[in-house]
Amino acid sequence: MSGTVQVTGIGVVAPNGLGVKEYWNATLEGRGGISRLTRFDASGYAASLAGQILDFDPAEHLPNRLLPQTDISTQLALAAADWALTDGLVNPGELVDYDLGVITASGSGGFDFTHREFDNLWSRGREFVSVYESFAWFYAANTGQISIKNGLRGPGAALVAEQAGGLDALGHARRTIGLGTPLVVSGGVDSALDPWGWSAHLSSGRISRGTDPARAYLPFDAAADGHVPAEGGAFLVLEQAPAARTGGAGQVYGEITGYASTFDPPPGSPRPPGLRRAAELALADAGLAPGDIGVVFADAAGSADLDLAEARAISGLFGPHAVPVAAPKALIGRLGAGGGPLDVVTALLTLRDGAIPAVPGGYEVPPEYGIDLVRGAPRSTDADAALVLARGRWGFNSALVVQAVRGG
Known part of the structure; x- marks a missing residue:
């Protein structure tokens, strides 16, 4: 058993809102973040809609030195991690640096950065390739950059x-805290909305036209x-329960009390998919x-x-x-590695405020699905x-339980 950890800080970067308050208000009001893709001319592609973050200027949130060495996904991750630390009243300079860990997830790495540099290599020559290409593309770049920027020298990992x-x-962060690290910043952000990334998305064969x-995106409809x-995505500050950091946390959003992961059997196997087993x-x-x-926050x-399964x-x-x-993703799209942490944030806010966000009205859920999808308007709880x-391509399944801290 990894034990219980408390969530004491949150940072959100989402297509329908930057910051916890903006995202939560938009989600409860049913305001989406899906629009026509504007990062490049997508008119010749089979699909042209995306959940874009349109109001984020990295120069407003990050030191100038970091701008040329980071992909947009890392810039979003750095901002979200900063907001989570601020929200949790964490001043790393006042704490033991090796007691502070960083564990992130990424499904695509620095997609836009690396393919821009590939284009420079092929069209202009190797002398035009950024030296930062050596690490900006890497799946662990977010872990490293967050760690370096904030002086978090404890355990680090990238999944x-x-x-x-x-x-x-988040599950690995919980385990890390159970092994003795007092505080971990954890979550995920993905962004792959450049031409190469878009082609990779389309190759899945599961993109809405x-x-x-x-x-365009109607889960369970x-x-x-x-x-x-x-x-986009989210980062959370996790601490051993009860949070006993010097100076104290600003608030406790809730607790992560359970986690599991499974893997689907190979195609054609008589065994069932592994999602239910992960939940159990x-x-x-x-x-x-x-x-x-x-309440269940669905993949x-x-x-x-996949919806039927x-x-x-x-x-x-x-x-x-x-x-x-x-299914709050219906408002903004699927965020890759950022989707699960953002759903965890949404679940914590749901428990705090007693309101389950809804998918837009007009949904028709097939009777054979047998689920009570919250539609039209938020539901009190x-x-x-x-x-x-959460499920990832190629058979990954994960499940996580969050609970409110009543009277805390």
Whole structure:
């Protein structure tokens, strides 16, 4: 058992809001962040909608020295980590540097940066390739840059499991705290909205071809035909419960009490997908029964076969229509490794404020799915615990349980 850890700080970079307050207000109000892709001319591609962060200027948030050496994904990660540390009243200079860890997830690394430098190599010559290409592309760049910028010299790691990786990072951070590190900054951010990244997204065969931002990504809807790629994510400050840092935390958003990961069997196997097993293991790790969970934040793939598989996992574990299911990604798209941490943030805010965010109105959930998808308007809840699910391409499954701290 890794024990319980508390979330004492949060930083969010999302297509529908920068910062916790902006993101949460937009999500409760049903304001989305999906729009026509503007990073390049996507008119000749099969899909043209993305969840873009349009109001982020890295020069306003980061030192000038970091701008030429970082990809947009790392710039977003650095800003989110800074906001999480500020939100948690963490001043690394006042703490023991080796007691502070950084564990991140990335599904694509510095996609835009590295392919821009490849273009320089092929079109202009090797002398035009940035020296920072040696590390800016790397999946661990976010861990390294956050660590260096903030003087966090404790345990560090980077996990790569696409959409599931963000929950894996938080699970690994929880384990790291259980092994004695007092505080870990953890989460994930992805961004791959350049021409090369866009081609990689399209190669999955699961990207929506829709042109209406309000109807292109419809997880669990009868008309679902794929997802919309997005950028962004979230970082969280995690501490051993109860948080006993000198000076104290500013607040406690909740606790991470359970985590598990599984892997799907190979195609053609008679064994079922591993998502339900991940959920069962996470509940067991938290010491909870299915009836203790007040809301499930779904992976919400937006493809009929994957949606049906997830719906069966949820209804099989909890019973048909027995637990509210939230899919806030419908408003902003799928964020790769950033999606799981952002869903964890949303789950914590749901427990804090007693409001489950809804997918837009007009949804038609097939009866055979057997799930209670929250639609149209936020739903009031007195839930004390939430389950967050995530799946990555090639068979990764992760599940994480968060609980409110009542009276704390």
